[in-house]
Amino acid sequence: MPKPIANQCIVACGRTVDIGTPVVLWNQPGGYRCPHPRGRSGCHQHDPEWNDAPTHPFDTYQIANTEHALEELKQAVHQLILHYDVCYTSHHCHDVLQQSAAMGSHFYLDLDGTLYQTCDLYWKTNTAPADDGKGNERSIHVEMANLSWQARAEESDLYHAKQDLYVRHGKRWRLQLPDAYRNTLRTPGFHAHPARAHGERGYFSRRINGRIVRMWDFTEEQYQALIRLCIGVHELFDGHFPLKVPLDKNTGRTPLDRLRNFASFRGILGHAHVQAGTAPGVKCKYDPGSAFDWGRLRRAFEAYRRNAS
Incomplete structure (x- = not known):
C-alpha cells in the first residue's frame, strides 16, 4: 500500500x-x-x-x-x-x-x-x-x-551505465533503479514504466536546439x-x-x-x-x-x- x-x-x-x-x-x-x-x-x-x-x-x-x-x-x-x-x-x-x-x-x-x-x-x-x-x-x-539520454549506455557519460537502464518486460519497458533510489519512492514496490514507447527501440529521438535527444518517456503517474x-x-x-x-x-x-x-x-x-x-x-x-x-x-x-x- x-x-x-x-x-x-x-x-x-x-x-x-x-x-x-x-x-x-x-x-x-x-x-x-x-x-x-x-x-x-x-x-x-x-x-x-x-x-x-x-x-x-x-x-x-x-x-x-x-x-x-x-x-x-x-x-x-x-x-x-x-x-x-x-x-x-x-x-x-x-x-x-x-x-x-x-x-x-x-x-x-x-x-x-x-x-x-x-x-x-x-x-x-x-x-x-x-x-x-x-x-x-x-x-x-x-x-x-x-534520466534523459543518461539512461542509454551509449550516452551515459554522467552515470556510466554499462547497459541501457530501461529493459523490456513483455510489451512494456521498465526503468531499472538502483536499490538506493528505489527505496526513496513513496509508493512501495513501484515500477517506473514509460507512458509511451517508440517502436521497437522504446526511446524517442528528436532534435532540440541543435542536439539529437534520445530518451524514454515520463511515467503515466x-x-x-x-x-x-x-x-x-x-x-x-x-x-x-x-x-x-x-x-x-x-x-x-x-x-x-x-x-x-x-x-x-x-x-x-x-x-x-x-x-x-x-x-x-x-x-x-x-x-x-x-x-x-x-x-x-x-x-x-x-x-x-x-x-x-
Whole structure:
C-alpha cells in the first residue's frame, strides 16, 4: 500500500489550492526544502537584500503581507517551466541541488507521481535564467524525474551505465533503479514504466536546439500529476496564469526549439523553449526532451476549459 499522504494542496503566499493528487510540502515529514530560495525583484513583501543574495537560513524567508504578496506574484509570474532532472528519483535530484551553488526548483515530480513543493511560490528559485537572464523572475519550476539520454549506455557519460537502464518486460519497458533510489519512492514496490514507447527501440529521438535527444518517456503517474499541478497553479493565480502550451499552427504540434517570444509567452513551457545558450554564461538546454507529450497537456487543458464553461 502507498504511504499515506494527507496533503493535496499547493501553496502561494500562504494561500492553498487542492489539486487532487499527493503533494508533500517542505514543512511536512519527508518533505524537501529549496536549497537556494531568493526574492523576486517584482515583489516587495520581503527584505530586498534577499534578491540574488547568498542563501539565508530557510526559516528567515518570511512574507510581510500575504494578500499583497499574492497580488504582486500574479503580476510577476506568467510561466511554468518544465525540466527533466537527469536523476533517478526526486530524492536523488534534491541531493544534487543541495550541492549546487545556485540551483533549486519549486516542485519535484517523482516517478510515482508524488509532487514535492520545496517553498512557497512567492520565492524565486534559480533553475532557468533563460537567454535574457530574467527567466527566474517570471517563472515557477518543476523538476521531473527522468534520466534523459543518461539512461542509454551509449550516452551515459554522467552515470556510466554499462547497459541501457530501461529493459523490456513483455510489451512494456521498465526503468531499472538502483536499490538506493528505489527505496526513496513513496509508493512501495513501484515500477517506473514509460507512458509511451517508440517502436521497437522504446526511446524517442528528436532534435532540440541543435542536439539529437534520445530518451524514454515520463511515467503515466507523472503526466497525471503534472496536469493537475498546472490546473492548480492556474486556479491559485485566479486565472492570471494561462493553461497554454506553445503550438505551431502550421504543423499542429508544439515546437521544441527556443521560442522567439520566449520572454513574453504566458503559460507552460519547457526549459528548451526559453534557453538555447545564446547569452554569455547561459547553457543550451533540451528539457523536457524528445519524449515529452505536449499534445497530452494541450488536450487536457482543452477538456478543462470545456468542463469549466
